[in-house]
Amino acid sequence: MDRTARTHEAATPPPLGEHLRSPQLRAAMLVQQEALHAARAYLREQGFVELLPPLVGPVTDPGGRGAKALDVDYYGHPYKLMTSAILYKQASLRGFPKLFYIAPNVRVEPEETATTGRHLVEFHQIDVEIADASREEAQEIAAGLLHHVTEHVWTAVPGVLAGLGREEGDFADVRSGKYDVCTHHEAVTRLRTAGHPQSPDSEIDWTGERLLSLESDRPFFINDYPKGSRGFYDREDPDNPGVLRNFDLIAPHGYGELVSGSERESEYATIVTRMRESGENPAKYAWYLKEAREGIPASAGFGMGLQRLVRFLTGLDAAWQVSAYPKLPGVVAP
Numbered sequence: 001m002d003r004t005a006r007t008h009e010a011a012t013p014p015p016l017g018e019h020l021r022s023p024q025l026r027a028a029m030l031v032q033q034e035a036l037h038a039a040r041a042y043l044r045e046q047g048f049v050e051l052l053p054p055l056v057g058p059v060t061d062p063g064g065r066g067a068k069a070l071d072v073d074y075y076g077h078p079y080k081l082m083t084s085a086i087l088y089k090q091a092s093l094r095g096f097p098k099l100f101y102i103a104p105n106v107r108v109e110p111e112e113t114a115t116t117g118r119h120l121v122e123f124h125q126i127d128v129e130i131a132d133a134s135r136e137e138a139q140e141i142a143a144g145l146l147h148h149v150t151e152h153v154w155t156a157v158p159g160v161l162a163g164l165g166r167e168e169g170d171f172a173d174v175r176s177g178k179y180d181v182c183t184h185h186e187a188v189t190r191l192r193t194a195g196h197p198q199s200p201d202s203e204i205d206w207t208g209e210r211l212l213s214l215e216s217d218r219p220f221f222i223n224d225y226p227k228g229s230r231g232f233y234d235r236e237d238p239d240n241p242g243v244l245r246n247f248d249l250i251a252p253h254g255y256g257e258l259v260s261g262s263e264r265e266s267e268y269a270t271i272v273t274r275m276r277e278s279g280e281n282p283a284k285y286a287w288y289l290k291e292a293r294e295g296i297p298a299s300a301g302f303g304m305g306l307q308r309l310v311r312f313l314t315g316l317d318a319a320w321q322v323s324a325y326p327k328l329p330g331v332v333a334p
Contacts, residue, residue, distance in 0.1 A: 012114075013326045016334055020324065027160050028322040031153055032310045036102065038152035039126050039304075042145055043100050051092060053085040053101040053127065059284050061086050062231060067107035081106040084303065086233060089129040090264055091291045093299055097131035102306070111330030116206050117318040118256055118308060121327040126309075128261075129301035135245050135263050138300035139221060142249055142259045143179050145304065146219065150174045153313055166315045173218030173252065180220035187212055187222050203229045204248075209256045216252040223247045232274035235263040247302075255312045261302025268292040 013019050040050065058077065060069050061084035069080040085103050092099055103125050113119040126145070130138060150171050154161060158168075182190075184204070191198040191208045198208045203225060212222075224243045227236055234244040246262030265271050271292050275282045282289060310322040320326035327333050 012328060012331055013320050013333070016325070019326070024164070024316070024321060025324065027164055028310055028314050028316065029324065030157055030160050031313050032306070032322065034153045034156045035149050035306070035310055035313065038149040038156075039102075039145060041152075042148040043126075043128065043141075046098070046141065046144075048098045048100045048128065049096050051096065051099050051101055053103040054082060054088055055104065056081055057088070058287060059087070060084065062278070062280055066110045070106055070108060083107045084125070085127060086231075086301075086303075087285075087288045089127060089301060090233070090266070090296050090299060091288065093129060093131045093297045094291075094295070097297065099129055101125075101127040103127045103303075109329035113206070114329040114331060118206075118311075119329055120307060120319050120323060121329055122325070123319070123323070124306040125303035126306060127301070127303045129299055131297040131299050133263075133300040135223070135247060135261075135300055138261050138263075138302055139247060139249070142261060142302050142304065143177065143219070146249070146258065146309075147175060147177050149309065150313065161314070164314050164316070166313075170253075170315065176218075178218055179249070180216070180218060182220065182222055183224045184222055184226065185224065190215075201226050201228065206256075209250065210254050213250050213252060213256050214254045216250070218252055219258070220250050220252075221247050222250060228278070230262070232271065232278045232280060233262075233264050235265050236274075245300075249302075249304075251308075251312045255308070257305075258308050258312065259302050259304045261300065263300040264298065266292070266296045266298045 019025060056072050056074060056079045058079055060080040060082050069083050072079045072081055083105055085101055105125060106122055109119045109121060128141060154171055187204060188198050188200045196208050196211060225246050227242045227244055230244055230246055234246045237243045237245050248257050249259035250256060251258045265274055272282050307319045307322050311319050314322060316322055320328055
């Protein structure tokens, strides 16, 4: 089914009881179940160990395109719900050089993101980290993970996917493993040439990301985001100052970003400098900086959005349709 013309916007969720009884949600949960099974199988075959991620901590990932963390009173201490467990992934490499989480995340997204079809306040990531790895090695795992999950889901529940309007041809390029690569600069040039006013100094905005996604029939990587557009933990390219050794993996047909990852900064002094450059107070990160001072391994890793992955596999219009208990930005829900 050709879905490239769809807006990828959908109405807000119905009442929870009605949503939980819907055949569409049941189909999506069957796909999610198989996707999680396949993801765990693939990563374990590659030598990864699954850890359970923390849910609260004294600090969390400061990045997130305007998203904010929720505060928690933790025995009188101001803790945060995890927006991302990336700092814990890095620290955990000292005992687990290849690890992954199926990590719950809570981000108070800007209200205007409710209509993108891709944002939820509560969501999960397949979070992966690899000690002593390069960006290219992390990308190879990310591409292999997407290929393996897609292959398994289509093989395991083809009738469920067909019932949602998906056809085998929709996944031909994903299953072939042929993923293109472009740089952030090249992506910006394409968008500006097409008339979209994308800033060369920022992340690709929601509209630009969707335009690039709609142009493609296969997943593709965007590499080399500019310094300042991402978190302090993304490693700056020593041979190309001002450019980060990071990437996104974009799904085709308008579904947008599935994966975001990078090589990580691991040197204590560099991390502190990057924190200050990004406006962060290093004192907030005392536990993390103690680990860095004692020696965090160099690494690369990524997070693959589970709801975004399931939405792509099912062909549904919005992330809330593949969440059993959806919470849209700005919408109060049980």
